[in-house]
Amino acid sequence: MLNREITRVSGLLGDPIWSPDDRYIAFQNAPDIHMINVETGKISNATRIEKNNRRYFDYNKTSPYWNGPDWSPDGEYILCTLYTGTSDLIGKLYAISIKTKEKIYLTEGHDGDWIQ
Numbered sequence: 380m381l382n383r384e385i386t387r388v389s390g391l392l393g394d395p396i397w398s399p400d401d402r403y404i405a406f407q408n409a410p411d412i413h414m415i416n417v418e419t420g421k422i423s424n425a426t427r428i429e430k431n432n433r434r435y436f437d438y439n440k441t442s443p444y445w446n447g448p449d450w451s452p453d454g455e456y457i458l459c460t461l462y463t464g465t466s467d468l469i470g471k472l473y474a475i476s477i478k479t480k481e482k483i484y485l486t487e488g489h490d491g492d493w494i495q
Contacts, residue, residue, distance in 0.1 A: 392406060392407065392408050393406065393407045393409075394406055394407045394446070394447055394448055396448055396449055396450060397450075398414075398450050398454045399450055399452060399453070399454040400454050401417065402416065402417055402418065402454075403415060403416060403417060403454075403477070404417060405425070405448040405449075405450065405457050406448065407445065407446060407447070407448060409444055410443065410444035410445060411424050411425070411426045411427055411444075411445055412424075412425045412426045412445045412448045412457060412459050412475070413425065414457065414477065425457055425459075425475050425477065425480060426445045426459070426461075426475060426482075443461060443462060443463050444461075444462055445459050445460065445461055445462075446459065446460050446462060446470070447459055447460050451474065454477075455476065455477060455478070456474040456475060456476055456477065456483075457474070457475045457477060458472065458473070458474050458475075458485075459472075459473060459475065460472055460473070461473055471484060471486055472484075472485040472486045473485060
């Protein structure tokens with residue numbers, strides 16, 4: 380059980396979730412997904428959304444944003460949804476490598492049917 384403050388983060392925060400090995404916490408800090416190393420307090424951005432080389436989010440849901448982080452069972456990937464800012468709010472599911480930050484699009488070619 381953690382009984383100390385890890386770090387101070389400002390912004391629109393949500394959806395914190397521990398990694399399977401309890402070394403990291405992934406969380407939403409709109410518009411991105413971040414992860415924090417619990418031991419060191421170091422924060423890294425897994426999904427960086429930029430516009431004109433600056434972090435970008437306009438809070439009116441017309442800009443893209445990441446949501447709902449979760450961990451793969453082996454702790455190698457963060458699973459999350461990218462909402463593109465369109466009015467239909469249909470998200471695209473990605474797996475993001477915590478080592479390389481590679482984004483793997485998991486729902487490409489699907490039309491909203493259940494994936495089995």
